[in-house]
Amino acid sequence: MNLIEKGSGLYTDHYELTMAQGYFLSGRHNKPACFDYFFRKIPYQGGFVVFSGLSSLLELLENFRFDQDACIYLASIGFDERFVDFLSRFSFQGDIISVREGEVIFPNEPVLRVEGNILETQLIETVLLNILNFESLIATKACRMRLAAGRRLLLEFGLRRAQGLGGINATKAAISGGFDKTSNVYGAWQFGAESSGTMAHSWIQSFEDELTAFRVYAEHFPDNCILLVDTYNTLKSGVPNAIIVARELKENGHRLIGVRLDSGDLTYLSKQTRKMLDAAGLTEVKIVASNQLDEHIIQSLLAQGAPIDVFGVGTSLVTGKDDPALDGVYKLSWFDGKPSLKVSENKTKMTLPGKKTIHRFLDKENQFYADGISNIGEGTYDYIHHPAEPEKRKQVVNLQKEELMTQVMKNGKTIQPLASPAENAAFTLKRLQQLPEEHKRFLNPHVYKIGISEKLLASRNAVADHVYRKNEF
Numbered sequence: 452m453n454l455i456e457k458g459s460g461l462y463t464d465h466y467e468l469t470m471a472q473g474y475f476l477s478g479r480h481n482k483p484a485c486f487d488y489f490f491r492k493i494p495y496q497g498g499f500v501v502f503s504g505l506s507s508l509l510e511l512l513e514n515f516r517f518d519q520d521a522c523i524y525l526a527s528i529g530f531d532e533r534f535v536d537f538l539s540r541f542s543f544q545g546d547i548i549s550v551r552e553g554e555v556i557f558p559n560e561p562v563l564r565v566e567g568n569i570l571e572t573q574l575i576e577t578v579l580l581n582i583l584n585f586e587s588l589i590a591t592k593a594c595r596m597r598l599a600a601g602r603r604l605l606l607e608f609g610l611r612r613a614q615g616l617g618g619i620n621a622t623k624a625a626i627s628g629g630f631d632k633t634s635n636v637y638g639a640w641q642f643g644a645e646s647s648g649t650m651a652h653s654w655i656q657s658f659e660d661e662l663t664a665f666r667v668y669a670e671h672f673p674d675n676c677i678l679l680v681d682t683y684n685t686l687k688s689g690v691p692n693a694i695i696v697a698r699e700l701k702e703n704g705h706r707l708i709g710v711r712l713d714s715g716d717l718t719y720l721s722k723q724t725r726k727m728l729d730a731a732g733l734t735e736v737k738i739v740a741s742n743q744l745d746e747h748i749i750q751s752l753l754a755q756g757a758p759i760d761v762f763g764v765g766t767s768l769v770t771g772k773d774d775p776a777l778d779g780v781y782k783l784s785w786f787d788g789k790p791s792l793k794v795s796e797n798k799t800k801m802t803l804p805g806k807k808t809i810h811r812f813l814d815k816e817n818q819f820y821a822d823g824i825s826n827i828g829e830g831t832y833d834y835i836h837h838p839a840e841p842e843k844r845k846q847v848v849n850l851q852k853e854e855l856m857t858q859v860m861k862n863g864k865t866i867q868p869l870a871s872p873a874e875n876a877a878f879t880l881k882r883l884q885q886l887p888e889e890h891k892r893f894l895n896p897h898v899y900k901i902g903i904s905e906k907l908l909a910s911r912n913a914v915a916d917h918v919y920r921k922n923e924f
């Protein structure tokens with residue numbers, strides 16, 4: 452299935468189409484509207500999220516169409532003929548204003564805004580949430596592993612354990628989050644990443660003995676050879692056999708790239724392996740480790756002094772293990788000329804009305820200090836208020852600030868070059884250097900402050916009052 456070629460219109464929830472039909476048949480479909488995308492809870496008990504998926508989304512929206520087969524199907528399941536006819540000519544013509552892909556973002560910030568008519572802005576809800584929530588979830592996980600691994604090489608090994616075809620976008624997000632290479636050949640091809648890999652146990656098992664398996668592999672791939680050393684006994688067989696083959700390669704003007712450890716105590720085994728390789732004069736041979744790694748294990752292995760050069764990570768990365776979904780939502784904030792909000796018993800869940808932007812305030816060391824959300828065009832403000840407890844406020848005068856949102860799509864056409872996953876990763880890394888350490892630690896990270904301007908607070912109160920009065924509760 453290729454959504455881009457087929458047109459992605461059916462990649463949606465049924466209710467988006469019934470609402471769209473309702474807007475169309477009641478003649479309301481051209482009324483202007485604006486929706487915000489934001490999430491509420493940071494996954495993995497972390498201190499930040501890496502915003503990812505924007506380029507995938509823009510590509511899909513440019514191709515958000517209902518082809519003939521889709522229209523026949525929609526008519527067959529009861530959609531109105533006039534509406535289906537309208538859909539056959541439909542394309543998304545709205546605008547998108549967003550923070551940059553790879554930006555470090557925080558809960559309750561409306562990081563992306565969609566403007567257009569109510570029908571088109573409603574219709575894209577599901578695909579938008581599907582893409583942004585998943586890629587941001589996985590890029591955040593990848594980025595946490597990058598923080599744990601420092602400059603060591605990170606390989607993505609997850610396709611076999613991914614949630615079905617989600618494995619494709621997981622690879623894109625893994626690279627965006629800071630992984631260097633992937634085992635996923637399709638992903639590498641699609642997203643301009645580098646694919647690479649080692650070997651499976653089956654290769655070694657298919658030979659009479661381990662040494663022959665290593666020799667045949669090295670013969671075929673003398674310049675791209677990483678030997679898996681734990682099939683029989685890592686220290687008594689795998690590493691000694693790898694050393695024999697490494698010497699043979701050297702004699703022939705080549706070099707063994709590395710050995711891979713895939714079971715057992717990775718600290719003990721990597722230390723012993725390093726000693727054995729070094730004693731054999733093979734200081735250049737790298738140690739690759741895999742086996743159910745995650746950011747915590749990587750951090751712990753390095754703290755234990757494990758001399759591991761490369762980490763291969765699959766399951767926990769591509770499934771976002773520990774937190775299988777980001778709770779990003781898409782809420783109507785402005786309709787037909789008026790700010791709009793969704794009230795809630797729970798004040799933290801009340802949405803922010805109107806068209807808004809985000810400023811990031813920076814301290815003297817150019818480190819992130821706090822983020823402010825305000826109405827667009829509001830100008831400067833001196834305080835930001837806690838969204839749920841507005842009596843708590845923070846002064847933001849005399850601080851440098853950056854406006855985080857820019858227009859990326861106009862009338863359904865992307866107006867900025869789409870960043871590659873590698874460009875996103877470089878941007879994220881730069882931004883993380885500006886995020887104070889206390890927000891990056893894994894254990895009980897300090898909460899980054901976000902707040903709303905006085906004017907936005909006043910307009911939220913006014914709109915909420917109006918909604919309460921109109922609905923008499």
Ligand SMILES: Nc1ncnc2c1ncn2[C@@H]1O[C@H](COP(=O)(O)OP(=O)(O)OP(=O)(O)O)[C@@H](O)[C@H]1O
Binds near residue numbers: 716718741
């Ligand atoms: N020194 C270490 N410190 C912390 N975690 C480690 C260390 N060494 C390995 N691990 C992790 O511990 C887990 C060990 O998993 P498990 O008990 O399945 O071991 P195994 O060696 O894979 O066993 P098996 O031989 O059955 O495959 C893995 O997630 C691995 O990454």
Ligand SMILES: O=P(O)(O)OC[C@H]1O[C@H](OP(=O)(O)OP(=O)(O)O)[C@H](O)[C@@H]1O
Binds near residue numbers: 609612741743
């Ligand atoms: O543990 P993960 O983080 O998910 O990383 C991927 C795992 O997949 C492979 O094992 P598998 O048993 O599938 O095949 P193999 O024979 O190549 O080891 C590989 O050896 C890793 O252990």
Ligand SMILES: O=C(O)c1cccnc1
Binds near residue numbers: 608609634647648765
């Ligand atoms: O290339 C590898 O070593 C690899 C690829 C996929 C999964 N596990 C390991």
